[in-house]
Amino acid sequence: MSADLVRVRSGVYHDSVSLMGVSRALAALPGVEAAVVAMATELNLGLARDLGFDLPPADPSGLLIAVRAGDAGTLDAAEAELERQFAALANRRTGGEAAVSPPRTTRAALAGVEGAAVALVSVPGEHAFAEALDAVEAGVSVMVFSDNVSIEQEIRLKDRAAAVGALVMGPDCGTAAVGGVGLGFANVLRPGEVGLVAASGTGAQQVATLLDHAGAGVSHILGVGGRDLSAEVRGRSTVRALRALDADPATSLIVLISKPPAPEAADLVLDTVRGLATPVVPALLGPDGHDLTSAAEAVLNALEMPIPDWPSWIARESGEMTAHGPGWAGGALHGLYAGGTLCAEAEALAGEGTFTDFGADAYTRGRPHPMIDGTLRLDALAAVPAGDVVLLDVVLGHGADPDPSASLAPAVAQAVRRGIAVVAVVVGTEGDPQGLTRQIHALAGAGASVFISNAHAVRHAVSLTGSAK
Amino acid sequence: MLAAFPAGIYLEVRTENEPQVVAVIRGDAVRLPNSIVLSGAVPEAAMGDDAAVGDGTIRLGGLSLSAGRWWNPAPPLGPAEPGLLALAAPAMAAALDRAARRPGLDGNGAVALLADGCARGSLLDTISAAYRLIGLGPGLTPSGDDVLAGLLVALRHLGTAAGVPRAVHLADWLAAAVTFDARTRTTPISATLLHCAARGEASPEVMSVLRGMAGRHPLEPAVQRLLPLGHTSGADLACGLRIGLDTVVSLA
């Protein structure tokens, strides 16, 4: 035996949507068979009649309540729920604005941005083109940290950028500094007048940190990506970056850091350099050109600043080591690097040994860059045979491991105890979050020889190997 | 600690030489040239608390702040065509005359004397006017100081940019005069800002107006961003910038 509750209330108005919500809440109660809570329009009265409710006369300004339940108790419960629902409707706050959710694309993020802006794209390579293109199409320069971007996409991005007066830094651009703001892996550098155009991230970091140590400041570091000076890309970004620094009033000397450009790009770049009002120090790395340290020295010469003695902390030989005679004897050289250009430079300068770039694709797929997480490199260090020489780099700055020596120093100490000579280059500045001195002391304290110049570190390491005898 | 506001705190470093006030501010606060911008919230501190500044860090209560990057409060303007500056002068005048924000010393005789002295390149009149203006007006940065700061920065940057050595020369003399005893004649924060201005250092809003004058970007929006700063500071700085621009144009 079911029971009906039928009421028409006057002087009450709720919109139909609210009332549908009330109806639904009542109908959801166990034992309620039907519920119509609605303004008493002809349509709604008809619906209720179709359900078999016996309705009193009502005009559309009334509020119709028609509930059917299995028993009177349930009906009472439904009526209580009804009152609760109406009270809730009456008290309903006018819902404030939801916290504005963050933009989902670079395009949307740029919608509210005006003035000087740069986009930093580090999504997986196959998605980087879309985000970078958003920036370029909005006329905004972009740093593409991502690697694995196709060369066709790189060219297309750079051509679009040229058309709108923007710059594409990258792809695979590890470091940039724009007006003192570090992007990607970036050191805290003193402001100054030297502008860097770099096809190599760690190369730029080495030169800039050496300059910082020597007291020379940096205006901007514009990365261009490792392929920019290839035959295909033909220096599209290098040329634009050079011109931009030439026009920048804060920059009075430009340094171009790159491997020697492909012949197809070289002429273009050289022509551009000749056309600039600002002097350019080319630091073309390789056997016939510079190493990074001599490049920094050339910059200091151009600035007419003295070249300091690049500091080093040479580990004293321990007792068991001296047993091998003067200097660590014999061992082979193992270069365990996180920075690609530093690794290449070391390999070229050393002319012997085995070198591993842990920042290369093969080691970074599915895991963080070794500058952020050095686990793989620590494993490699542990596997070096006793008596050998290890050469490694520690890159400081924003974005990098907040305290690399915390994990590295104990590993170094262990290696030294195993009779391994460890030589480290620390690329950083005193202003870096990790603190240059702190990191150097931790590594030197663990028994490593420490340098801030990679070239000097390499030479020292080579002097410790068997071949140096 | 000298003062505390929701957007930042001022620390006074007691040194023998010039007064040194360091502003430690939130990212959205006006960035005075002596500012350290925080990446987080302003530390809780009370007036009179001790802080230690030096060795690359500021220690305040239990906090230790160090620089995550350096910003340049005096970025070089680069060359500017004197012709462009001549065009900017009436635009600047029009923008300021229209502005609802009035300078704190609107109609003050010393400001008029300053403008007149500068326009004629008269060191005597300029410095006499400057002496009357230092510390003139209420607040942490009195209006007179803001006018002088705007003028100093404009003379130095625009004079260098347009190749007007007489303007730079005037800036040198004026700088020497206002910094000589600023410490005793105005508030510590204002004295520090005058020292900054003497070196050509200013907030990004001021530099943006200078870039607008040099034709690097539209002037009007830059002026509109400067004007609302502080109580009358923005308008006072703009007044000084305008006098500086007119001076460089007339001395060119």
Added chain:
Amino acid sequence: MTLPMLSGDLQVITVGAGLLGEAVDAQAVPRVGVDWRPPLPGTEAAIARVLADPRRAAANETAVDRLLSARPHLVTVRPAHEVLDLAPGAFLHAGPPIGWKRASGPLRGALIGAMLYEGAAGDAREAERMLAAGDVRLSPCHHHRTVGPMAGVVSRSMWMLEVHDAEHGGTAYCSLNEGLGKVLRYGAYGPEVLKRLQWMGDVLGPVLRAALAVSGPLDLRALMAQALQMGDELHNRNRAATSLLLRELAPAIVDAAPERAAEVLRFIHGNDHFFLNAGMAACKVSADAARNVPGSSMVVAMARNGTDFGIQVSGLGDRWFTGPAGVPDGLYLGAYGPADANPDIGDSTITETGGVGGFAMAASPAIVRFVGGDVAEATAATRSMYEITLAEHPAYQIPGLGFRGTPVGIDVTLVARTGLLPVVNTGIAGRVAGTGQVGAGLVNPPVEAFTTALAALAEEAPENTA
């Protein structure tokens, strides 16, 4: 060359590794972080290819500009046979093309009703037999510059609103709205439905035509802009727009047909959705102006036939890209529940295509609980649509968002990149022919309509691009 980023206070937009964003924060540099997520599965290559199409940027600019600059005016009301290419025995329906066999209940009911109305069949059974036998020609409204709500069935004798685009010269049509409850567009075909259609043909249509002749063309763009500021979103809530329309037309109706004026005005007054059809025609004529721009990835039609949800894209001509129509999630009338609901149906999604409806939800606090929530969620729904649209409408504005223009011009590539589907705000038809409306709510379009359109755009993109 000068680079703006080298001078002035830098702002950084970061997308990708959180660590690199934090490194920017540590330098106290203003930053906007993108909440990036991978695109719809399997679309990376097509996205890259479509984005690389050198025509795209300009094509989309052209397409969206046409959509936004259209100036729809209601010019007259005329019988369908006068204006549409509609032979006897031919009927139009909502959504992408479909035959009787796959047609859902409401569409079948409406087709039966229309045949009875046209006298093409003696009774429902005969109509059904003829329809099943294929003796009747069916064609989508969209192929005839027409849109129809719900089943969207149009037959020769029905009177159509004629909307003219004063900017680009296009014309679009939509039938007259019958009201709520048991109506043809929800698949009802009982005697009261046919009687009402008869009255609409005999009285409503001719009176409106006469009234419009007196009043002259009615600026729908201006009217819709006002209605949005009065709490309509113009798909599920048309109360303000209907009131405004009534106010505009009432004097002319009285002038033109004093003896029928009262019943016509009473009919319009009794139906809060009367304006919907005019709004749909306005959106249709605007979207049609944006058709056929080669290289454009902008959606120019979204429509459902009760079985399939289809879209058309400016750069892809008249091709349809479809997926199964979903069942709306919403609130039900009376004792109806989800089991009574038909899958999504109707051309009314032309409103979302034109930047109103679900896209303007934030303008309509009165209906926001269709989202199952509150004003905040409606605001969020509208805001999220800015992610997938090319522009903000200059005339259609949302007071609650500081008079920001509504999001308009759905870009297929942005849908694929964000995985955000257009928010559609719709009525729910009963699945059994003849039931009528059972509720209202929100529905998600099928992902595959967008991914197949994207794939087609990728195929059309010129060779030798990235």
